[in-house]
Amino acid sequence: MIKLVSWNVNGLRACVTKGFNEYFKEVEADIFCVQETKLQAGQITMEQGEEYEQYWNYAVKKGYSGTAVFTKIKPISVRYGMEEDEEAEGRIITLEFDHFYLVNVYTPNAKRDLTRLEYRMEWEDRFRNYLLELDKCKAVVVCGDLNVAHEDIDIKNAKANRGNSGFTDEERGKMSTLLESGFIDTFRYLHPELEGVYSWWSYMPKVRERNVGWRIDYFLTSSRLGPNVLDAQIDCHIMGSDHCPVILKLADFTD
Numbered sequence: 001m002i003k004l005v006s007w008n009v010n011g012l013r014a015c016v017t018k019g020f021n022e023y024f025k026e027v028e029a030d031i032f033c034v035q036e037t038k039l040q041a042g043q044i045t046m047e048q049g050e051e052y053e054q055y056w057n058y059a060v061k062k063g064y065s066g067t068a069v070f071t072k073i074k075p076i077s078v079r080y081g082m083e084e085d086e087e088a089e090g091r092i093i094t095l096e097f098d099h100f101y102l103v104n105v106y107t108p109n110a111k112r113d114l115t116r117l118e119y120r121m122e123w124e125d126r127f128r129n130y131l132l133e134l135d136k137c138k139a140v141v142v143c144g145d146l147n148v149a150h151e152d153i154d155i156k157n158a159k160a161n162r163g164n165s166g167f168t169d170e171e172r173g174k175m176s177t178l179l180e181s182g183f184i185d186t187f188r189y190l191h192p193e194l195e196g197v198y199s200w201w202s203y204m205p206k207v208r209e210r211n212v213g214w215r216i217d218y219f220l221t222s223s224r225l226g227p228n229v230l231d232a233q234i235d236c237h238i239m240g241s242d243h244c245p246v247i248l249k250l251a252d253f254t255d
Contacts, residue, residue: 001230002250005029006143008106008217008243011038012068018240024048027245030072035106035145037066046070057081059090066090067104067144073097082130094134099253100225101134105144110165117170124174132181139222142183145243146218150175150185153195154215166216178220186219186232186248197234200243219248228253
């Protein structure tokens with residue numbers, strides 16, 4: 001079995017002071033992916049154990065975005081961004097393994113006033129094409145904060161939030177198009193009707209206590225990996241960020 005974990009930590013340095021390392025040790029992931037690290041090279045030292053290799057993609061802008069992967073399984077290759085010299089925001093790390101590509105991603109937010117929605121739409125098309133090109137070579141596992149609640153079941157107050165950033169018809173449509181292109185949402189694959197399970201909550205008072213949340217953190221896989229999907233979980237009880245970790249367990253691959 002391969003255990004993968006993904007967590008938008010909303011600032012890794014802050015999250016480390018709120019239990020990140022304790023959770024990291026407890027969960028015992030083979031591959032642990034992080035989004036929104038919000039730091040630059042040299043600003044933190046992570047000693048997760050000799051068995052883990054570390055890969056970092058930093059945003060040019062200080063205190064912004066950024067991704068990282070800690071893996072016990074040595075990758076064949078590592079790529080940063082979708083295209084050469086285009087990853088100024090540190091949003092994507094792709095690791096190639098024997099049987100699949102792992103893509104750790106922090107999808108751009110359309111912003112509250114939707115001023116970045118047009119850019120988001122263009123980015124979504126490029127990202128989907130990138131995944132489809134990878135999928136031609138071997139299966140793909142995508143994880144991270146995709147910044148969209150796909151269906152009404154993935155958000156507490158669907159009617160009131162329709163049209164808001166992260167729940168626009170346009171963003172939801174791009175997710176539908178991606179899934180229709182040959183990918184599965186592993187959590188919904190195993191739990192198609194499970195309600196009230198979210199991965200992000202606003203920092204507004206009592207919101208998390210009342211579980212007024214959104215499910216915007218995902219593990220997607222190529223459809224052909226469906227038989228390998230053993231379990232998909234959301235660790236809603238884990239604090240330390242406005243997001244919580246999500247988990248995917250895959251059956252071992254046979255050659």
